[in-house]
Structures are given as structure tokens and as C-alpha cells.
Amino acid sequence: MRNSEQKHSAPLPKRKHLRRLDRILIQGAPVYFITVCVKERRPLLADPLVASVLTDAWRYSYEGHGWMVGRYVIMPDHVHFFAAPAPDDAKTLSLFMGCWKRSTSIRIRALQAAGQRRLPRPTNESFAWQKEFFDHLLRNDESYREKWEYIRQNPCRSGLVSDPGDWPYQGDIHVL
Numbered sequence: 001m002r003n004s005e006q007k008h009s010a011p012l013p014k015r016k017h018l019r020r021l022d023r024i025l026i027q028g029a030p031v032y033f034i035t036v037c038v039k040e041r042r043p044l045l046a047d048p049l050v051a052s053v054l055t056d057a058w059r060y061s062y063e064g065h066g067w068m069v070g071r072y073v074i075m076p077d078h079v080h081f082f083a084a085p086a087p088d089d090a091k092t093l094s095l096f097m098g099c100w101k102r103s104t105s106i107r108i109r110a111l112q113a114a115g116q117r118r119l120p121r122p123t124n125e126s127f128a129w130q131k132e133f134f135d136h137l138l139r140n141d142e143s144y145r146e147k148w149e150y151i152r153q154n155p156c157r158s159g160l161v162s163d164p165g166d167w168p169y170q171g172d173i174h175v176l
Contacts, residue, residue, distance in 0.1 A: 043076035066090030070176035074169035
């Protein structure tokens with residue numbers, strides 16, 4: 001058997017985690033487009049109380065973590081938002097997201113435990129985010145406005161509303 005015909009006997013190693021860049025050299029503050037999903041894509045986020053948990057955490061993100069959160073759209077089972085680090089005081093993106101996911105999980109579980117509105121009471125597994133999140137660094141040739149328009153249309157593409165302005169779970173926290 002030639003080398004090209006040999007079969008691999010050992011399985012390929014699983015990907016543990018996406019590597020993130022430590023520093024990015026671009027003019028101005030980098031802006032990230034971030035998507036975070038609920039574990040098992042459970043539709044729990046499109047609720048006024050849950051939305052206030054998420055937006056309160058984003059409002060605190062600059063003071064607590066050195067991250068400004070711009071525009072956002074909260075979908076039933078995931079969120080999209082833009083974020084940018086403060087020039088010198090920001091935690092890493094991974095640390096900021098870990099803190100944000102932990103604090104929002106605790107508060108949403110408390111809402112579940114209290115039996116708030118449409119949130120199911122905790123069963124074997126209370127509210128949780130998926131372990132990883134998606135982040136995309138907007139590059140010079142990409143427009144924040146174009147990306148925003150794309151995610152703003154998400155509730156329309158999902159059949160939740162016919163006009164994106166009718167979706168109540170969107171807005172902005174800081175100007176990026």
C-alpha cells in the first residue's frame with residue numbers, strides 16, 4: 001500500500017476551542033459581532049423580564065468589564081449584539097463573555113425559580129447558555145450598519161414579525 005492509500009488508524013483529535021487573537025492592530029476600537037445561543041436552543045429569551053436581565057448586564061458591562069455594548073437583537077433562543085473594548089481597561093473578550101453569561105444565567109434561573117411568566121420552572125436542568133459563543137471581528141471593509149441591518153431583519157426572517165421595527169427585543173446600549 002502506498003502512503004496515500006494508507007488508512008488512518010487513530011481518530012483525528014477533537015477541536016477543543018477556537019483560538020482568539022490576543023491583540024488586533026487596527027485603527028480605532030475593534031468592534032465584534034457576537035452571537036450567543038441558549039443551551040439546546042430553548043426559546044426562553046423573548047420575554048420582557050429576561051430581556052431586562054440581558055440589557056441590565058450589558059449596561060453594566062462598561063463599568064464592570066471595560067466593554068461597551070452597541071446594538072442588540074434578542075431572539076427567542078439566541079442573542080446578537082455588537083461590542084467593543086475600552087482602550088486600556090477591558091477584560092479579554094472570553095473573560096467578559098464568561099462573566100456576562102454567568103451573571104445572566106444566575107438571574108434568569110432566579111426568574112425561573114420564582115415561576116415568572118412564561119418561563120418554565122426548573123426541571124433537571126435550569127437555564128444555561130451554550131458553552132461557546134460566536135464572535136466576528138468587523139474588518140475595515142465591513143460596515144457596522146450593514147451587519148446591524150442583517151441582524152435587525154432576523155425576527156422577520158424567523159416569521160416573528162413582518163416589520164423589524166415591531167420586534168420589541170432590540171435596541172442599543174452604547175454608541176460604538
